[in-house]
Amino acid sequence: MLARIKSLIGRTGAKTSTPNFSVPSSETVTAPQEPSPLPHAEPPSVEFPLACLTPKLRSAAEVIVRKTQAPAALAAQSVLSVASLAVASRTQVQTLGSSANATAAFVTIARSGERKSAADKIARTGIDRVIMRLREEHKIAMGNHKAALSGLGRGDERPEAPVCPSFLVTEATIEGAFKAIATGCGFLGWFTDEAAAFWGGYSMSKDQRAKSSGVVSNLWDGAYFFRPRGSQDGDGYVPPTATTINLMFQPTLIRDTYGDEFLIGQGLLARMLPSWPESKMGKRKYRRPSPEDEAAAAHFHDAIEACLVATLEDPTERMLSLSEEALGVCIEFHDNIERELGPGGWAADISGFAAKAPEHACRLAAIMTCFEDREIDVISGDVMESACKMVKYYLSQHRYLCIAATNETDVAHAQTLLDWLRRNIAAGEGFATDRILQLGPVHTRRAKSLDRMLGILKQYGWINELPSGTTIDGKKRRKAYRLSPKA
Incomplete structure (x- = not known):
C-alpha cells in the first residue's frame, strides 16, 4: 500500500526537465499564463510588529x-x-x-x-x-461554613455561604x-x-x-x-x-x-x-x-x-493620563485616519474599526x-508611538x-489544492484528476467540487487544461491538466 501511495504521489518538490505527458499529434498545448495569487485565500504575509x-x-x-x-x-x-x-x-x-x-x-x-x-x-x-x-x-x-451551620442552634442566624x-x-x-x-x-x-x-x-x-x-x-x-x-x-x-x-x-x-x-x-x-x-x-x-x-x-x-x-x-x-508628547502622537494618528474615512479613503469601508483606532491605541499603551x-x-510618547504602530497592523x-470574508468557500479550498499540487507535482508536469481524487485534500475527493477548484486555479493561471486524449505516464486521459512551470 505504501509503495502504491509513493508511486501515485511521486517525489515531493521534484523538478522535471522532460514532460511526463504527450498530447495527440493533432493538438497543441496552450502556452501557460503568468499565475497570480488567489484573492485573500490565505493570511497576509505581514508580521506582527x-x-x-x-x-x-x-x-x-x-x-x-x-x-x-x-x-x-x-x-x-x-x-x-x-x-x-x-x-x-x-x-x-x-x-x-x-x-x-x-x-x-x-x-x-x-x-x-x-x-x-x-x-x-x-x-x-x-x-x-x-x-x-x-x-x-x-x-x-x-x-x-458547613461546620458552622452544623453547630447552629434553633433560631440562630445562618451565615451566608462564602x-x-x-x-x-x-x-x-x-x-x-x-x-x-x-x-x-x-x-x-x-x-x-x-x-x-x-x-x-x-x-x-x-x-x-x-x-x-x-x-x-x-x-x-x-x-x-x-x-x-x-x-x-x-x-x-x-x-x-x-x-x-x-x-x-x-x-x-x-x-x-x-x-x-x-x-x-x-x-x-x-x-x-x-x-x-x-x-x-x-x-x-x-x-x-x-x-x-x-x-x-x-x-x-x-x-x-x-x-x-x-x-x-x-x-x-x-x-x-497621556503625556503631552503621547497626546500629540495620538492626535496625529487620529487625524491621519480621519482623512481616510472619507469617500474613497482606504478606511472608508472599515469605518467602525478605524474610528475606534485611537482608543485602541490608548488602551494598548496603557496595558x-x-x-x-x-x-x-x-x-510616554514612545509607548504611544509603538501602540499606534500596532493598531496600524x-x-x-x-x-x-x-x-x-467575501470569498466563496471554494477559493479557500482551491488554495489548499494548489498547495497540495505544488508539493506533490513538479512545476510544468501533467496530472490527471484521479490522482487528486484518490490522494488529494479532503475537499477534493468529490468530482464536482474538484472541478470547481480546478476552474479557479485555471482562472488564476496556476494550471491549464491539456487536450482530451493526452497521455500521462503512459496512459491516455480524457481530462488532464498541467501545473504551471512557474508554480
Whole structure:
C-alpha cells in the first residue's frame, strides 16, 4: 500500500526537465499564463510588529515563540490579553474623548495545529495559579461554613455561604459571563481557544445575537445595564465591568464573522483587535526549550501572578493620563485616519474599526505601561508611538479579514489544492484528476467540487487544461491538466 501511495504521489518538490505527458499529434498545448495569487485565500504575509511591545511583554512573547514555534502574532495576542486582565482591569486611560477602560479585546484566527492552545497555556500560567489557589481557599471556606451551620442552634442566624471569586470565563457564553460578574470581582476575562462555540452557539443564534452583541459591546465600553429576571430579586443591575477578551477560532469562521453585515454594522468586531497570522506549519523542527527560556517563562508567570493578586486585593481604580508628547502622537494618528474615512479613503469601508483606532491605541499603551511599571501613571510618547504602530497592523488585518470574508468557500479550498499540487507535482508536469481524487485534500475527493477548484486555479493561471486524449505516464486521459512551470 505504501509503495502504491509513493508511486501515485511521486517525489515531493521534484523538478522535471522532460514532460511526463504527450498530447495527440493533432493538438497543441496552450502556452501557460503568468499565475497570480488567489484573492485573500490565505493570511497576509505581514508580521506582527513584535518590536513595538515594551521589553517585558516582548521578552515573554519571544519566549513563547521559541518554545512553541507558533507565529509571533499568536504569542503576542496571548501575552497582551493576559497582561490586560492582570494589570489593566482596574485602570482607566485618557483617550481623545472621555476616559475608557484600559482593557482590550483580541481575536486570533489560526488553523488547528498552529499551537494556539499551547501558546495561550504558557501565557496564562500565572492566571491559572491564582484561580487554582482561590478555588482551594474557597473549598476550605465552604468546609468551615458547613461546620458552622452544623453547630447552629434553633433560631440562630445562618451565615451566608462564602462565594468563590470568579473572573475568568473559558466557555464563551453570555450567561457564563454574567455568572462570573455576579461574584463581585469587578472585572472579567473571557478567554477561549474554541470560540466557534460562541460564534456558532446559542449566544449568537438568530434570536440571540443582537442581545449578545450588545452585551459584549457594553462590557467593552464600560457601560452598566439592567438584566431583570423573574427568578431573581432586584432590578438586575450589572455594574460597569472591565472586560478582557481573547477569542481564538479557525479560518472557516471568517465568513460567519467578518462577512456578517450585522456584526460589522453593530460594532462588535470594531471593538476587537484581530490577527490572522501566516502559518508556520511545515517549517517547525523539534526544538528542546533551553534553560534560559524556561527561566524567562517562569519569570513572566510570576509577574502575571503578582499583578493579578494585587488587582484582586486592591479594588482602587487608577487613572493613566497621556503625556503631552503621547497626546500629540495620538492626535496625529487620529487625524491621519480621519482623512481616510472619507469617500474613497482606504478606511472608508472599515469605518467602525478605524474610528475606534485611537482608543485602541490608548488602551494598548496603557496595558504596556502598567505591565512595565505599575507605579507609572503617565503614558510616554514612545509607548504611544509603538501602540499606534500596532493598531496600524490591526487596521490592515481587520480590512483584510473583511475582504477575505467575501470569498466563496471554494477559493479557500482551491488554495489548499494548489498547495497540495505544488508539493506533490513538479512545476510544468501533467496530472490527471484521479490522482487528486484518490490522494488529494479532503475537499477534493468529490468530482464536482474538484472541478470547481480546478476552474479557479485555471482562472488564476496556476494550471491549464491539456487536450482530451493526452497521455500521462503512459496512459491516455480524457481530462488532464498541467501545473504551471512557474508554480
